[in-house]
Amino acid sequence: MNNKIIKITYFLIIMTLSNLTQANIEISQYETKNGIKVLYTKAQNIPMIDIKITFDAGSNKDGDIKGLSMLTHSLLDEGTSKMNSESIASTFESTGAIFNTSVNKDKSSISLRSLTEKKYLDPSIKMFLKILSDSVFPQKEINLQKDRTISSIIEDQTDPSEISMNLFFKEIYGNYPYAYPSIGMKNTLSKIKRKDIQNFYRNNINSRNSKIVIVSSLSNKEVISLAEKISKSLNNSELKKDDVSSSPKILKNSKEKYIYKKFNSEQAHIYIGGLSIKRGSKYQLPLYVGNYIFGGSGFSARLMQELRVKRGLTYGVYSYIYPMKDVGPFVIGIETKAEQAQESVKLIHKMIKEFHKNGPSDKELKHAKEAIINGFPLRIDSNTDILNYLSMINYYNLPLDYLNTFTKKISKITKKDILEAFEKEVDVKNLVTLVVGNEKAKK
Amino acid sequence: MSFINNFNILKYFLIFKIFAILILSISFDARAEIMERTLENGLHVILKKDARAPVVTSHIWYKIGSADEVSGKTGLSHALEHMMFKGTKNNPGGVFSEIIAKLGGKENAFTSKDYTAYYQTLPSQHLEHAIKLESDRMSNLVVSKEDFLKEIEVIKEERRLRTDDQSEGIAYEQLYASAYTNSSYHDPIIGWMEDLNNMTENDISDWYENWYAPNNATAVIVGDIDFDKTMTLVEKYYGGKKAVKIKDRINRSEPFQFGEKNVSIEIKDKPTYLIMGYKVPSLNAKNVEKWECYALSVLSGILSSGQNSRLQKVLIREKKIASYADSGYYMFSRNNPLFLIDVNPIVGKKISRIEVELDKIVKELKTKLVSQKELDRIKAQVLASEVYQRDSIDYQARVLGMVKTSIGDTKIIEKYTESIASVTAKQVREVARKYLVPNLKTVVKVNENIQ
Numbered sequence: 102m103n104n105k106i107i108k109i110t111y112f113l114i115i116m117t118l119s120n121l122t123q124a125n126i127e128i129s130q131y132e133t134k135n136g137i138k139v140l141y142t143k144a145q146n147i148p149m150i151d152i153k154i155t156f157d158a159g160s161n162k163d164g165d166i167k168g169l170s171m172l173t174h175s176l177l178d179e180g181t182s183k184m185n186s187e188s189i190a191s192t193f194e195s196t197g198a199i200f201n202t203s204v205n206k207d208k209s210s211i212s213l214r215s216l217t218e219k220k221y222l223d224p225s226i227k228m229f230l231k232i233l234s235d236s237v238f239p240q241k242e243i244n245l246q247k248d249r250t251i252s253s254i255i256e257d258q259t260d261p262s263e264i265s266m267n268l269f270f271k272e273i274y275g276n277y278p279y280a281y282p283s284i285g286m287k288n289t290l291s292k293i294k295r296k297d298i299q300n301f302y303r304n305n306i307n308s309r310n311s312k313i314v315i316v317s318s319l320s321n322k323e324v325i326s327l328a329e330k331i332s333k334s335l336n337n338s339e340l341k342k343d344d345v346s347s348s349p350k351i352l353k354n355s356k357e358k359y360i361y362k363k364f365n366s367e368q369a370h371i372y373i374g375g376l377s378i379k380r381g382s383k384y385q386l387p388l389y390v391g392n393y394i395f396g397g398s399g400f401s402a403r404l405m406q407e408l409r410v411k412r413g414l415t416y417g418v419y420s421y422i423y424p425m426k427d428v429g430p431f432v433i434g435i436e437t438k439a440e441q442a443q444e445s446v447k448l449i450h451k452m453i454k455e456f457h458k459n460g461p462s463d464k465e466l467k468h469a470k471e472a473i474i475n476g477f478p479l480r481i482d483s484n485t486d487i488l489n490y491l492s493m494i495n496y497y498n499l500p501l502d503y504l505n506t507f508t509k510k511i512s513k514i515t516k517k518d519i520l521e522a523f524e525k526e527v528d529v530k531n532l533v534t535l536v537v538g539n540e541k542a543k544k
Numbered sequence: 545m546s547f548i549n550n551f552n553i554l555k556y557f558l559i560f561k562i563f564a565i566l567i568l569s570i571s572f573d574a575r576a577e578i579m580e581r582t583l584e585n586g587l588h589v590i591l592k593k594d595a596r597a598p599v600v601t602s603h604i605w606y607k608i609g610s611a612d613e614v615s616g617k618t619g620l621s622h623a624l625e626h627m628m629f630k631g632t633k634n635n636p637g638g639v640f641s642e643i644i645a646k647l648g649g650k651e652n653a654f655t656s657k658d659y660t661a662y663y664q665t666l667p668s669q670h671l672e673h674a675i676k677l678e679s680d681r682m683s684n685l686v687v688s689k690e691d692f693l694k695e696i697e698v699i700k701e702e703r704r705l706r707t708d709d710q711s712e713g714i715a716y717e718q719l720y721a722s723a724y725t726n727s728s729y730h731d732p733i734i735g736w737m738e739d740l741n742n743m744t745e746n747d748i749s750d751w752y753e754n755w756y757a758p759n760n761a762t763a764v765i766v767g768d769i770d771f772d773k774t775m776t777l778v779e780k781y782y783g784g785k786k787a788v789k790i791k792d793r794i795n796r797s798e799p800f801q802f803g804e805k806n807v808s809i810e811i812k813d814k815p816t817y818l819i820m821g822y823k824v825p826s827l828n829a830k831n832v833e834k835w836e837c838y839a840l841s842v843l844s845g846i847l848s849s850g851q852n853s854r855l856q857k858v859l860i861r862e863k864k865i866a867s868y869a870d871s872g873y874y875m876f877s878r879n880n881p882l883f884l885i886d887v888n889p890i891v892g893k894k895i896s897r898i899e900v901e902l903d904k905i906v907k908e909l910k911t912k913l914v915s916q917k918e919l920d921r922i923k924a925q926v927l928a929s930e931v932y933q934r935d936s937i938d939y940q941a942r943v944l945g946m947v948k949t950s951i952g953d954t955k956i957i958e959k960y961t962e963s964i965a966s967v968t969a970k971q972v973r974e975v976a977r978k979y980l981v982p983n984l985k986t987v988v989k990v991n992e993n994i995q
Binding site for chain 1: 597599629641642646647648666667693694695696698699702705708709711813849850851852861864890920924925927928929932936
């Protein structure tokens with residue numbers, strides 16, 4: 102046996118400025134016999150367990166069959182070789198367990214929440230493992246799920262917020278996989294065959310590209326035994342190599358673009374932005390703080406102050422910079438009545454260019470750093486939050502003390518860092534601006 | 545600052561599906577430590593300890609919502625909620641929000657038909673700041689014309705976003721407006737656009753003077769707290785406030801309905817959709833036995849909770865005519881609510897086929913007893929959600945605030961699981977026979993004649 106058990110226990114202590122508060126999370130690390138990295142922590146007070154397995158299997162793995170990853174994940178609990186969809190659902194429902202899958206552009210996850218009392222936990226875990234090892238994707242369920250998905254895609258095409266978001270991503274990403282919504286498209290979905298789904302399951306719901314996170318009231322021994330069971334249930338075959346040579350590249354926009362699309366709604370939906378950074382970029386934290394001040398912190402943010410509080414132009418305006426495995430986007434979004442669309446666009450352009458040039462004021466920067474650092478306990482105050490943080494650390498191979506050093510790094514960020522990061526990674530000269538709305542929203 | 549949630553702008557669509565969440569998950573651990581006391585000025589205080597993290601959530605709930613409004617003045621409670629963020633004499637403009645943000649906290653507010661609530665969640669050692677600021681705006685709000693004129697435009701944008709440009713939003717609003725003839729549940733929480741156009745800053749001030757007082761409020765604080773110290777803080781900041789005479793609430797009782805109401809609306813370029821409601825009792829209803837409410841709640845679970853529920857099984861899986869189907873019943877409302885069912889047909893499928901199947905499902909509930917297996921499923925889910933929801937201090941505070949404000953007695957929360965568990969198949973059939981009938985029913989169909 103080549104038991105490679107690494108067990109490190111790490112004490113995480115988060116101290117707020119006044120030193121009165123400490124949030125302790127003890128993160129333990131384990132590696133299963135077949136090499137899956139597991140992070141877990143004990144949360145004793147509630148008799149429940151959360152398991153989350155993440156896979157390198159987001160919609161960026163769809164290839165030409167857009168929507169394949171999401172469809173495959175949504176069908177995981179629709180049939181095993183011995184059980185049909187109905188009895189799988191019954192098993193979870195009669196124990197109060199919640200089975201869930203999610204897919205985004207980079208990654209996917211399969212999760213289970215259950216009570217830890219044995220009579221509930223045992224049957225729900227057994228079912229969960231069966232789904233991981235033995236999903237069979239009955240044709241009948243594939244047809245049903247395809248029809249429902251196509252129907253919601255058609256419905257999305259009547260929703261201005263969906264239309265505008267999809268158009269915007271298509272515009273900034275061209276033919277790169279990030280350009281397409283994870284749910285897929287009508288014409289690609291209708292072509293998906295059972296074989297495609299089976300192949301995706303085999304190649305991607307695989308122990309070699311997975312990470313496990315568990316937050317529960319169980320003992321370490323029980324968690325490790327469970328992690329081993331999960332790892333054995335997953336397919337362990339050699340991963341298929343991505344064909345990198347033929348895949349499209351991301352191209353940065355080299356001129357300013359304005360796009361208008363007519364849609365019959367009272368409000369115009371507006372997106373302004375472009376490409377920014379990959380996860381792990383040295384500019385990630387300065388951009389986070391800069392964006393927090395510009396449009397990422399609700400009411401304190403400049404955008405909200407100028408457009409909502411001072412001018413009453415909108416209910417909501419925001420910006421975000423979302424680092425992804427490949428280059429993620431920088432996005433500003435707003436909805437406003439059509440007549441005010443152009444006024445809002447002009448104002449936002451002016452504001453982002455001004456911020457790009459001059460950065461935040463000293464007061465703004467101080468305020469933002471205090472808010473982010475002091476607010477830390479709130480980010481990990483529930484099992485749900487802790488699960489998601491551990492999952493992020495595990496998936497992106499961040500150091501176990503990431504949460505701890507995060508606040509330290511934030512406290513050191515200067516105005517110069519923010520100016521440099523925006524200069525390098527937010528191209529305000531070549532912004533894409535998209536307006537979806539009725540005739541009055543047009544330039 | 546909204547009628548469900550504010551900062552979460554990306555999730556605004558949740559409003560129409562939110563009733564589904566409330567049915568099965570509204571109780572919690574009876575053993576948990578709770579302390580309740582009413583101050584001399586009438587402020588009710590509920591404290592609950594949950595020391596898993598050094599965090600606390602501090603809420604204040606006012607018993608004032610759109611149910612207290614009258615025709616021509618709809619939307620006042622919600623508009624006042626927006627204006628509550630405009631500052632006081634002591635803390636002008638956005639000082640309140642700025643302090644909370646600096647301390648690492650988050651804050652929000654929401655308005656329903658029954659109540660208006662404000663909260664701050666922050667590291668527990670800063671609780672005093674939250675109580676101090678919140679108590680200040682209970683009595684010192686400044687409502688300026690200048691602020692109002694800007695904020696009312698924000699509210700209109702909110703209405704456009706969530707209702708006027710959303711066909712499901714319009715249908716939901718039309719359902720209540722059609723079902724209720726006299727009950728103030730007739731009017732939307734955000735108000736009719738026409739009323740928003742006529743509203744003035746004086747309307748807001750009057751509304752504030754009438755309803756914002758300690759004897760019309762409940763403070764709920766959940767988290768890593770010490771009961772004695774927290775009670776001392778509450779007394780320090782709220783104790784000096786004077787009780788005011790609260791106006792008699794207008795009793796807009798709902799008259800008899802003469803038959804099923806059918807409303808067909810057309811909204812250009814939008815998909816077909818059906819939403820219907822039956823008038824049913826809340827826990828406050830007079831001359832109604834309480835078990836009826838629990839039986840209605842179980843009935844809703846039988847219809848829509850999980851893949852083996854009847855709506856999902858028939859409409860989505862067997863007949864393949866719907867992409868989404870749901871039901872919802874909320875017993876903790878001040879007045880009698882609607883038992884809701886809503887369905888998104890698969891694009892191209894006719895609404896009339898959905899209606900035929902819904903009729904069959906309802907008929908079966910009245911003639912055949914539901915199975916023990918179905919009852920057990922609901923009970924297992926209620927039990928589990930009782931445990932799961934202890935993961936969120938905010939959710940725990942919301943349940944306490946809602947039940948206290950609308951029903952008056954938080955003890956029913958402790959008995960909730962037990963009350964659901966004691967519902968029998970016969971009781972489910974009885975409430976189906978009594979309430980799922982034409983003269984309590986209203987249906988709104990969107991684009992039923994458009995292919």
